[in-house]
Amino acid sequence: MSYYGSSSSGGRGGRRVEHGRTYVVRPKGRHLATIVWLHGLGDNGASWSQLLDSLSLPNIKWICPTAATRPVTAFGGFPCTAWFDVEDTSVDGRDDIEGLDASAAHIANLLSSEPPDVKLGIGGFSMGAAAALHSAACYAQGKFTSGTPYPITLSAVISLSGWLPCSRTLRSKMDSSHMAARRAASLPILLTHGRADEVVSYRNAEKSAETLRCSSFLYLNFKPYNGLGHYTIPEEMDDVGKWLSSRLGLDRSH
Numbered sequence: 001m002s003y004y005g006s007s008s009s010g011g012r013g014g015r016r017v018e019h020g021r022t023y024v025v026r027p028k029g030r031h032l033a034t035i036v037w038l039h040g041l042g043d044n045g046a047s048w049s050q051l052l053d054s055l056s057l058p059n060i061k062w063i064c065p066t067a068a069t070r071p072v073t074a075f076g077g078f079p080c081t082a083w084f085d086v087e088d089t090s091v092d093g094r095d096d097i098e099g100l101d102a103s104a105a106h107i108a109n110l111l112s113s114e115p116p117d118v119k120l121g122i123g124g125f126s127m128g129a130a131a132a133l134h135s136a137a138c139y140a141q142g143k144f145t146s147g148t149p150y151p152i153t154l155s156a157v158i159s160l161s162g163w164l165p166c167s168r169t170l171r172s173k174m175d176s177s178h179m180a181a182r183r184a185a186s187l188p189i190l191l192t193h194g195r196a197d198e199v200v201s202y203r204n205a206e207k208s209a210e211t212l213r214c215s216s217f218l219y220l221n222f223k224p225y226n227g228l229g230h231y232t233i234p235e236e237m238d239d240v241g242k243w244l245s246s247r248l249g250l251d252r253s254h
Contacts, residue, residue, distance in 0.1 A: 129162020194228025
């Protein structure tokens with residue numbers, strides 16, 4: 001495992017957003033896929049890189065960035081690592097579109113220098129899952145919310161204990177473009193959520209899945225876990241590994 005130093009990307013009004021350390025888990029076998037994995041609110045890339053390193057997925061390179069530290073409205077303006085500002089961890093909360101776009105651009109940039117024959121994916125937990133689903137919407141529409149073209153092709157998106165940002169406007173945006181609907185329908189998405197989640201309630205997962213399906217994201221797997229709170233368990237990570245192997249064709253290669 002290795003890490004890159006911090007990096008910066010453009011923020012509001014040209015302000016630079018300083019991201020923390022990026023941790024990389026290199027593939028132990030032939031490199032067939034690269035996945036950016038996004039941590040939850042207040043966390044960092046290191047803890048997830050250790051967990052992902054322990055999965056038996058030898059053909060995947062994992063990139064685990066650390067979000068910039070910023071004031072978070074949900075914490076009364078207290079600064080912590082966050083992919084975007086959030087008032088409420090739900091599909092009904094106010095969307096920080098600028099912050100979501102900036103994170104989606106940073107993620108796309110991390111993937112843009114991967115070899116052309118390698119499949120690309122984005123996954124995450126909680127707020128990181130919300131940022132991953134925003135990237136899925138940008139990919140399908142072919143552009144960020146700002147209108148800037150989305151630069152990469154995604155082959156898999158994973159949301160653990162997350163929610164779909166900008167859910168109120170997604171369907172109308174997708175309905176206006178046949179090309180977007182086609183891209184959405186061919187993008188494999190895995191949503192997993194604990195029924196006992198006390199931070200991002202299970203209802204958010206149901207609503208997110210429903211909105212995605214109504215917005216042409218038909219290649220969607222939704223897997224609930226009884227008794228699971230706002231954390232991950234080995235069974236869930238095992239299911240993530242199996243799903244990735246199947247969707248990316250990794251079970252046919254070593």
